[in-house]
Amino acid sequence: MCGAREIPPGEMRRVWLDGTPVALANVGGEFLAIGDTCSHAEASLSEGILEDGVVECPRHGATFDVRTGENRSLPATRPVPSFRVSVRDGGVWLEGGSE
Numbered sequence: 089m090c091g092a093r094e095i096p097p098g099e100m101r102r103v104w105l106d107g108t109p110v111a112l113a114n115v116g117g118e119f120l121a122i123g124d125t126c127s128h129a130e131a132s133l134s135e136g137i138l139e140d141g142v143v144e145c146p147r148h149g150a151t152f153d154v155r156t157g158e159n160r161s162l163p164a165t166r167p168v169p170s171f172r173v174s175v176r177d178g179g180v181w182l183e184g185g186s187e
């Protein structure tokens with residue numbers, strides 16, 4: 089769980105779900121979560137640039153849809169998992185992977 093106010097719109101943060109790193113994003117007030125580890129060479133996607141619901145990997149620039157985890161550009165050729173998210177009592181809760 090993470091406080092909803094801890095992640096302003098347009099920002100991401102790495103959180104953990106059962107030992108798995110997850111990139112939690114605030115896209116215009118909607119919270120979305122995908123696997124934090126880039127499918128290309130394991131950079132942390134939460135350290136990348138988030139724009140219009142797409143994150144650009146900080147290492148080689150592959151892009152991923154933060155709603156689905158789908159890879160949008162090379163050099164990544166595989167998606168990352170996506171996670172269901174709920175917001176309640178001022179907190180953001182991860183509810184498991186969907187890959």
Ligand code: FES
Binds near residue numbers: 129131145148150163
């Ligand atoms: S590690 Fe992410 S694009 Fe290479």
